[in-house]
Amino acid sequence: MRSHRDFARGFRESLAGGPAPQNATAQDPAEIERRFDVYRNNVAHGLTQALARHFPAIERLLGADCFRGLARAYIAEHPPRTPVLTEWGGAFPAYLADEPSLQSLSYLPDVARIEWARSRAYHAADSEPIAPERLQETATRAGTDLCLDLHPSVQVLQLLTPAGSIWASQQPGGPAPPRAKEWRPETLLIARRGISHVITSVVRSSTGRFVSALRAGDTVARARDRAGADFDLNAALLLLVENALIVGAGIETGDES
Amino acid sequence: MTLPRKAGLGFKPEHFPAITETKPDLGFFEIHAENYMGAGGMPHAMLERLRADYALSVHGVGLSIGGPDPLDRDHLARLKLLCDRYDPESFSEHLAWASHGGVWMHDLLPLPYTAETLSLICDHVDEVQEHLGRRMLLENPATYVLFDDSDIPETEFLTEISQRTGCGLLLDVNNVFVSCVNHRQDPRAYLEAFPLNRVGEIHLAGHEEEELPSGPLLIDSHGREVAEPVWALYAEIVSKTGPLPSLIEWDNDVPDFATLMAEAKRASMILSGDHHALTS
Numbered sequence: 376m377r378s379h380r381d382f383a384r385g386f387r388e389s390l391a392g393g394p395a396p397q398n399a400t401a402q403d404p405a406e407i408e409r410r411f412d413v414y415r416n417n418v419a420h421g422l423t424q425a426l427a428r429h430f431p432a433i434e435r436l437l438g439a440d441c442f443r444g445l446a447r448a449y450i451a452e453h454p455p456r457t458p459v460l461t462e463w464g465g466a467f468p469a470y471l472a473d474e475p476s477l478q479s480l481s482y483l484p485d486v487a488r489i490e491w492a493r494s495r496a497y498h499a500a501d502s503e504p505i506a507p508e509r510l511q512e513t514a515t516r517a518g519t520d521l522c523l524d525l526h527p528s529v530q531v532l533q534l535l536t537p538a539g540s541i542w543a544s545q546q547p548g549g550p551a552p553p554r555a556k557e558w559r560p561e562t563l564l565i566a567r568r569g570i571s572h573v574i575t576s577v578v579r580s581s582t583g584r585f586v587s588a589l590r591a592g593d594t595v596a597r598a599r600d601r602a603g604a605d606f607d608l609n610a611a612l613l614l615l616v617e618n619a620l621i622v623g624a625g626i627e628t629g630d631e632s
Numbered sequence: 633m634t635l636p637r638k639a640g641l642g643f644k645p646e647h648f649p650a651i652t653e654t655k656p657d658l659g660f661f662e663i664h665a666e667n668y669m670g671a672g673g674m675p676h677a678m679l680e681r682l683r684a685d686y687a688l689s690v691h692g693v694g695l696s697i698g699g700p701d702p703l704d705r706d707h708l709a710r711l712k713l714l715c716d717r718y719d720p721e722s723f724s725e726h727l728a729w730a731s732h733g734g735v736w737m738h739d740l741l742p743l744p745y746t747a748e749t750l751s752l753i754c755d756h757v758d759e760v761q762e763h764l765g766r767r768m769l770l771e772n773p774a775t776y777v778l779f780d781d782s783d784i785p786e787t788e789f790l791t792e793i794s795q796r797t798g799c800g801l802l803l804d805v806n807n808v809f810v811s812c813v814n815h816r817q818d819p820r821a822y823l824e825a826f827p828l829n830r831v832g833e834i835h836l837a838g839h840e841e842e843e844l845p846s847g848p849l850l851i852d853s854h855g856r857e858v859a860e861p862v863w864a865l866y867a868e869i870v871s872k873t874g875p876l877p878s879l880i881e882w883d884n885d886v887p888d889f890a891t892l893m894a895e896a897k898r899a900s901m902i903l904s905g906d907h908h909a910l911t912s
Contacts, residue, residue: 379749380700383732390737398744399777402816403846410814410844413776413851417739425738455736458694458707459669498670527671571674 390418391451422450425460430467430490432545436483445474461498465491485538486545489575492530492565496573499528504619513624519596523589524623525615528567531583531590539563539577568618581606582614594627635660635687635721635833635877639899641892642881648678650889658896660687660721662879666694669710679718688720689833689879694736697756697770698743699729708763715764722833722877724769724802725760727753727790744779745789757797769832770794771802774810774839774852786811787825800832805866806858806881810839810850819865828873836866836899837881855884858895860910867902867910875903 382396389396395411423446427434434442449470455463468487477483504526514521537553539561544552562583564576578586581602588598599608615621638659643651661682668675682688694707715723728740743749761768772790784792794801803826812819838856842849858866858880870876880895901908 378700379743379746379752382744383700383729386741387732387735387737395777396779398779398781400780401777401846403844406844406846406849407777410776410849413849414739414741418737421738455738456734458696458704458731458736458738459666459710460738461667461670497673498675499672501672501676528673567673570677 390415419447419450422455422460423447426450426464426467429461429464429494430487432490432542433467433471433483433487435545436480436486436541445471461494464494467491482536482538482541485532485534485536486542488532488534489538489542489563489565492532492563493573493575496528496530496565496567499526499567501570502526502622504616505621505623507616510616510621510624513626517624517626519594520627521595522592522625522627523595523615523621524625525586525590526566526620526622528565528573529586529590529620530565531587532563532565533560533580533583534563535560537561539575542575564614566618566620568620574618576614578611578614579605579607582611585611586615633719633721635689637875637877637903639896639903640687640689640877640879641896642879642883643678643682644882644886644892645675645678646886647889647892648682652681654889655685656889656893656896658686659877660689660879662689662691662881665690665692665711665714665723668714683718688718689722689724689877690715690718690720692723692725693740694730694738695725695756695760696729696731696736697725697760698727698741698749698753699731700752701732701734703756703759704731708760711760712764715766722769723764723766724771724833726771726773727786727793728773740773742773742775742777742779744782745784745786746781747784750784750789750792754793754796757793757799761797761799767799769800769802771804771835772807772811772826774804774807774850776814776849776851778815785825787822787827791827791830794827794830801827801830802833802835803828803831803869804835804837805869806835806837806839806862807852809859809862809865810852813848813850816847819861820868823865823869828869831873831876834866834869834876834878835881836862836878836895853884854881856882858898863898863902863910866899870902871905878903 385396395407399407401407401410423443426446453466457463468484471477471487472484540553543549561577562580564578567573585598585602588601636659640658640660643661643663668679726740730737808822809819812822836858837854838858840851840853878899
């Protein structure tokens with residue numbers, strides 16, 4: 376007798392394009408393949424839709440048919456290894472970057488990186504912003520040893536394409552996409568303000584380096600040094616405060632030689 | 633702690649404003665567990681608010697209780713976290729499998745009903761109930777093929793699982809209708825054999841219809857109104873069991889909230905024994 380394990384393995388092969396399972400039956404055996412197609416379609420359609428929920432701008436940019444074809448290939452190569460679909464799709468940007476037929480669309484993987492980061496931000500843990508007076512008080516005591524804790528949703532993307540502007544152009548009522556002469560690398564700050572509002576801001580690359588350094592645990596002073604030229608500390612801090620992204624402040628202790 | 637014996641709705645985030653503004657008279661809301669396993673943000677904010685006002689049913693789709701692999705420990709732990717946080721009146725899962733070898737198909741897949749699968753599923757249900765520290769409900773599936781090595785009728789299979797593990801059953805009336813039509817069986821005979829005394833919740837949903845040479849193939853789409861024959865079966869069940877928690881599921885092509893409420897009202901009328909609900 377075949378074991379249940381053999382049955383499941385065979386069933387998966389049938390879903391992936393093989394003939395229906397040997398033990399599948401129906402009143403009219405000639406209909407088995409048509410009937411089994413319901414499962415094939417449910418799996419392919421369900422996962423394609425899940426991917427489209429993460430990457431709506433990619434679907435718009437490519438068109439529904441092209442997106443569906445890529446999604447099916449991605450599903451075959453990177454099937455979900457989790458029962459939680461909001462966590463599946465993280466390899467899609469790299470998959471797009473490696474796809475030979477998309478090599479002329481260098482911005483596409485970057486737009487996908489933005490959409491994935493937005494998904495992460497949407498589901499990130501909650502954290503209340505620090506009270507302004509506490510931040511002020513800690514900053515005064517800390518001097519150059521001030522450390523800031525950022526909201527768990529904060530992500531910085533340093534991209535070689537103007538994917539942030541392209542992403543924005545795909546949103547309802549968004550601006551026109553950038554023209555060829557406006558083609559330049561973009562740095563994005565993606566985070567969630569409060570419970571529901573995911574921000575996708577094009578920032579200076581120095582601001583991106585500053586936020587990344589804070590994220591990595593650097594003091595404000597060191598992060599400012601890492602930011603490099605063209606950095607405006609006040610503007611960067613204002614951006615973080617206005618979006619409620621500073622959730623804690625501390626004073627660095629110990630030797631950091 | 634059990635669900636109120638009233639009509640409930642599957643919660644859709646796009647209806648959140650309508651729900652909080654109108655506070656509709658509903659027995660409960662149901663959510664898919666896997667949609668609330670992120671760390672924070674809007675999903676949990678909405679669920680907390682919903683939970684404060686309504687009874688809650690957590691309905692899992694990812695445990696793969698009918699699969700050959702051991703239950704995923706991480707997933708069980710996340711389910712426990714969710715159940716402990718929101719303390720739902722009910723937790724339910726499916727007589728189906730969804731994963732194999734660490735890959736999730738994200739569909740509710742069918743299985744042969746044999747002594748081997750019966751014992752496997754009973755072990756899995758025991759494990760879930762023990763891990764969550766609560767009794768669960770197991771739902772009958774909608775199926776499109778049968779298996780020639782199945783040697784236990786589905787109703788007997790579910791009865792046996794329920795008796796061995798103590799779990800309750802979730803009777804999806806649309807699934808009964810879909811499966812019976814698809815396999816050219818009589819849904820009333822199926823319900824005659826179904827252990828109605830173990831039912832803790834009812835599901836109602838819409839289906840699509842295709843034509844095969846041998847007759848119709850119904851597909852459990854959750855994308856439209858509950859079909860008339862399903863309402864009729866539901867009324868017959870309720871006339872035997874008395875009121876039961878009854879959920880309207882509408883997961884695809886989700887309509888506005890008023891349309892869902894109209895379906896819930898129809899279920900409420902049947903629950904209160906108003907038979908005009910069947911001729912509307």
